[in-house]
Amino acid sequence: MxxxxxxxxxxxxxxxxxxxxxxxxxxxxxxxxxxxxxxxxxxxxxxxxxxxxxxxxxxxxxxxxxxxxxxxxxxxxxxxxxxxxxxxxxxxxxxxxxxxxxxxxxxxxxxxxxxxxxxxxxxxxxxxxxxxxxxxxxxxxxxxxxxxxxxxxxxxxxxxxxxxxxxxxxxxxxxxxxxxxxxxxxxxxxxGEFKPVNSLLDIAHPHTFGPLDLxxxxxxxxxxxxxxxxxxxxxxxxxxxxxxxxxGREYGLFEGYRLQDARLAIVLLGSAAGTAKEAVDRLRADGLPIGLLKLRAFRPFPSEELIQLLGGFEAVAVLDRAVSFGATAGPLFTEISSALFRADRRPLLVNYIYGLGGRDIDIEDIQKVGEELERTAERGKTEQLVDYVSVRE
Amino acid sequence: MRQVLLAADTPVVVANATGCLEVATTIFPYTAWRCPFIHCAFENAASTLSGVETAYRALKKKGKISQDIRFIAFGGDGGTYDIGLQALSGACERGHRMLYVCYDNQAYMNTGIQRSSATPLGAATTTCPAGKLLPGKSQNRKDLTEIMAAHHIPYVAQTSPGRWNDLVSKTQTALRTEGPSFMNVLSPCPRGWRFPPNETIKIAQLAVDTCLWPLYEVVEGKWRLTYRPKQKLPVEEWLKTQGRFAHLFKGDNQQVIEQLQAEVDRRWEELLEKSS
CATH class of the missing domain: 3.40.50.970 (Thiamin diphosphate (ThDP)-binding fold, Pyr/PP domains)
Incomplete structure (x- = not known):
């Protein structure tokens, strides 16, 4: 090792x-x-x-x-x-x-x-x-x-x-x-050693790469x-x-953190997962039944697995570090909501855009997302589909 | 293309920019290429082939390949003078051992005759048509061969299918060159230049004899004329063979011919000086 x-x-x-x-x-x-x-x-x-x-x-x-x-x-x-x-x-x-x-x-x-x-x-x-x-x-x-x-x-x-x-x-x-x-x-x-399927340097078996394909x-x-x-x-x-x-380190399509007995979940990609884990711990200490889903594979998108995992949750907050201008919501949210449409029991969904251009997101920001998510679950409906984390309006 | 490939006595891998050559020879599920061939995009034949050539060196170094292989890129003037110039310049500066052949038909012919920076002064194309106000293209053509010579690569040549032996021997020199080489080949296009196909070779030769398209090479920085016309013909002799210049012989457009003649004369004199 x-x-x-x-x-x-x-x-x-x-x-x-x-x-x-x-x-x-x-x-x-x-x-x-x-x-x-x-x-x-x-x-x-x-x-x-x-x-x-x-x-x-x-x-x-x-x-x-x-x-x-x-x-x-x-x-x-x-x-x-x-x-x-x-x-x-x-x-x-x-x-x-x-x-x-x-x-x-x-x-x-x-x-x-x-x-x-x-x-x-x-x-x-x-x-x-x-x-x-x-x-x-x-x-x-x-x-x-x-x-x-x-x-x-x-x-x-x-x-x-x-x-x-x-x-x-x-x-x-x-x-x-x-x-x-x-x-x-x-x-x-x-x-291991790379074994190419076809090669341009295989002179004996010439292949045409990139043909006109109508x-x-x-x-x-x-x-x-x-x-x-x-x-x-x-x-x-x-x-x-x-x-x-x-x-000795685990890898798959995603990583679940404290999801097993959770009714609320936060979904995101990348480095904010570390911050979110700490926020989840603090929210848990306050008695909130929340967990984190850190997605690793965005393409291919693990739709079936997410239906299994998140179907039945009360409310899910999807955090996007990108926007899709003119779309319903951020790109990660759109994928998640599209997948969960097929779930037998669909959670309420909210989308947060955060961190554009390097804007910091801290533990308290994510705690607030969790607290708001609990209120959404209590209300039984999403009031604001897309919100923005720490942006001056 | 066939003349170039016939001149190769080692196996070759070909890269091709998007253009009429690629479109006409690789319609899936067929291919006209009996050697390995790659088409990636319009502006990147040089950078794509630089990857192929580097892969070859990597595998040769590791003893995974023993054969000698040469690398040839084909691009039209659009893919070479214009959109692909940066990729070509970069590949030449990096020193990949490959031959880049520009088949220059002086416009974007594959998309239907639009002007390029290789289009000569006065030529009518669909994006610089001859109209009531403008007599075709109002700028002179870029001199790509000189630009490539300014890269100080080991071998640069300008040639024409009108003199096939010049084309073949330059290809052989280029393929023997240990480093990047570049050939600019005038390629008359019956459709875009508007002439009967059986006049292709004659028109290619007239371009040389009018000194619009001089044949020369630059070997390790030494300029050499490879063909000197017995009698330098006026550019009109070339212009009048093609429909794209027909408007220059009408109305007040004679002055465009004079401008073109002056530019051809000036560049020819410069070339004579460099080659002397």
Missing amino acids: GKLISMEGNQAAAEAMRQINPDVVAAYPITPQTEVVQTFAQFVADGRVDTEFITVESEHSAMSACVGAAAAGTRVMTATSANGMALMWEILYIAASTRLPIVMALVNRALSANINIHCDHSDSMGARDAGWIQLYCENSQEVYDTLIQAVRIAEHPQVRLPVMVCYDGFIISHAVECLKLLEDKEVQEFV YDFYFEHKRQQIEAYGPAKQVIVEIGKQFSALS
């Missing part, structure tokens, strides 16, 4: 990349992801990885080079944030639709305008329909662990989809935390792509179990 070490989230991501030792990394710096790229560049310069590092001139080229390198049968990783991923947008879809198992660390940051370098989930939420698997992390340990698992998930023969490992800019990326690292050998054995076949190809998400859910659980056996 590895050692306990303190490091920043971005260093944890770079450390995971070093131990995975991918064939190719193509990346471009952007705050708050930059440290991942420069730490990894130092590993390359010091000969601590075998990776060929492509210092591209933009994120669009980063993802394009990842597509080329993955289609050529190599294990490929990259990292970006916010506007960087927005520039990749077109190629995100191509990576997923060409079924290339690229792993990307996405350090969540608010999209412009106005320009803001701090955390929210507008970048990854905007890309939720691009065809990537999206896994969200609560802390540096999860970033490290999830990147290692992501390689196996992406490359699984029944999945073959790119994976985005999302973690909160600054809050995780620049915070020093203690985490347990695995030995290099353990990581190498866990990820109304006679495109739809069937999309249908197949949708099908890949079915096994993806099971594979995330299975790889999580294998990783637990190696590390």
Whole structure:
């Protein structure tokens, strides 16, 4: 078993990349992801990885080079944030639709305008329909662990989809935390050797990647792509179990915290889960029957599991760190309410938008959400569907 | 394209920008390509191929591949002069060993003849049509070959299918080059230039003989003319073969021809100086 070490989230991501030792990394710096790229560049310069590092001139080229390198049968990783991923947008879809198992660390940051370098989930939420698997992390340990698992998930023969490992800019990326690292050998054995299905470098068996695909076949190809998400859910659980056996740390599609005897629940993604756990403890101490559901997999979205878990709750507050302008509510809320529509006993639902552009959310904020949720349950109806946490009106 | 590929004596992997070549050769479930081929998007043939080439080096270093493979990107002028210029510039600066071939037909032909920065002065396209007020495109074309030479990559060439031996020998030189190489190939488009297809080669040659499209190469920074017309023809000889310039021969538009001639003369003199 590895050692306990303190490091920043971005260093944890770079450390995971070093131990995975991918064939190719193509990346471009952007705050708050930059440290991942420069730490990894130092590993390359010091000969601590075998990776060929492509210092591209933009994120669009980063993802394009990842597509080329993955289609050529190599294990490929990259990292970006916010506007960087927005520039990749077109190629995100191509990576997923060409079924290339690229792993990307996405350090969540608010999209412009106005320009803001701090955390929210507008970048990854905007890309939720691009065809990537999206896994969200609560802390540096999860970033490290999830990147290692992501390689196996992406490359699984029944999945073959790119994976985005999302973690909160600054809050995780620049915070020093203690985490347990695995030995290099353990990581190498866990990820194993990449076995590409088709390769551009297989001269004896030439393949055409990215053909013109019109109304006679495109739809069937999309249908197949949708099908890949079915096994993806099971594979995330299975790889999580294998990783637990190696590390002793549990991973699945989500994490429930004090949910078992709860009648009220808070649902959210990312680093706010740590704050929410403390808030739940305090609310519990006050006698409130509340728990937390920290969602890890947003794509594929675990609808069936959430119906099982949350159906029958009295009231659920969904906290969104992103907005979908003009929509009924935030993107996470919309997914949750859509899933729970099919529950036999539907909980009352409320949505809170929080933390845009790095606005802090503290324990008391979440306590208030819990207290308000109890009042909603007592009233038996949702009075205000969408509310905003600590914003000046 | 076929001439370029015929010149290769090692296996090649091809990347293609979105355009008529890709659209015409890869309609699923068919493909015209007997070598490995990738089309990713419009503006990123160079960056996509830089990933493929890097993967090749990564696998070669690890002993997982032993074969020698060369890498060729094809892009039209839209995908190269305009939307793909940044990706091409980046890939060349990074020094990937690959040949980028721009097949330059001087407009966005695949979407139906819209102007690009490769469209010559006075040409009519659907986004710079000849009208009552404007006589076609009002700007000169960008000189991409010189831009690529300014990258100081080992090999840059301009060539034309009108002189197929020039095209083939330049391709061979490019593929032998250890580093990035770039070839700009004038590719007359019957539909967009409005001429009968059987005049393609003649028109390609006229572009060379009018010095609108000089044939030259820049090897390790040394400029060399690879063909010098016996007699430099007036640009009119080329313009009059194509419907897209027909309006220049009417009304007051003669002055556009004069402007174009002056620009061609100026660039030709500059090239002679660099090549001397």
